[in-house]
Amino acid sequence: MELTPDQLERYNRHIILDNVGIEGQKRLLSSKVLVIGCGGLGSPVLMYLAAAGVGTIGVVDGDVVDYSNLQRQIIHTTANIGAPKVLSAKQTITALNPDTKVIPIEDIVTIENIAYIIDDYDFVIEATDNFSAKFLINDACVLASKPYSHGGILRFEGQTTTVTPGNACYRCIFEEPPAADAVPACDEVGVLGAIPGVIGTLQATECLKYLLGEGELLQNRLMVYDALKVRFRDIKVLKNPDCPLCGENPIIKSMANYKQYFCELK
């Protein structure tokens, strides 16, 4: 694949960057990234990955655009109220960069479909708004040895970590499985509109670094952002020997025994 004159101009600031260059740009153009969740976090992630020239982006979301989304979900517009989020996102991405092929998946991830949905991608971005999905994506990615970036936001706070094969996973940090209603969600307590911009941009950056093979990833570390105090805490996470997924005696061994695992907990 040779870059066209338009591409050489579009990606000039990458191409002149020592650690990217033409080869790195070609790598981005041939990469496939899956973004699960097309809301607050997914918006900046999708826009930065598309602008950077990631060649194929799968977008998973089962929702439609709502007025209450627009305070933070910057990929959607007022004109697209009521439209499926994945189609609204595709429209914005295509307008931004026609090089990026968008695969819209108008669905939510489930125990049954997740292994199939993530299979074809080089990197996964977890940008969902609930713990069930966050744990499910963690578990499916770890079981499939698929690298992914976790992001979470609430109120004036956000956190992110990058999970790569053989390193600490989300369950190594927060061991418990999802328990409904134990903690608040954004639609209950709110979130400042720019917070997902900070965390989502970190996630997109991690993804690009992974695809380019550059630098140190946010692996075995959890980054916690407190906007009110303007404080970033970088916390070291060791692989947890008690982790039910990647520890010494794992309980979750495949997506096939996943339901059984949750039944045993009850």
Place this chain on the structure above:
Amino acid sequence: MKLTVNGEQKELDDGTALQVLIDEMNLEGKRYAVEVNREIVPKRQHPEYVLKEGDVVEVVHAVGGG
């Protein structure tokens, strides 16, 4: 001994275990992790993890929004 817990100074008896401090914090049912000096301490180690002078303890709550 003096420690910093969630950004605030706190006085604890020498030899206090991390679990004792956590039990005071009313975290029952919450999804959290505890870091001491910027490192997560796995839950199973909390009862025998002995805190020392100058430790910086923070409770990290999982945030589920997106």
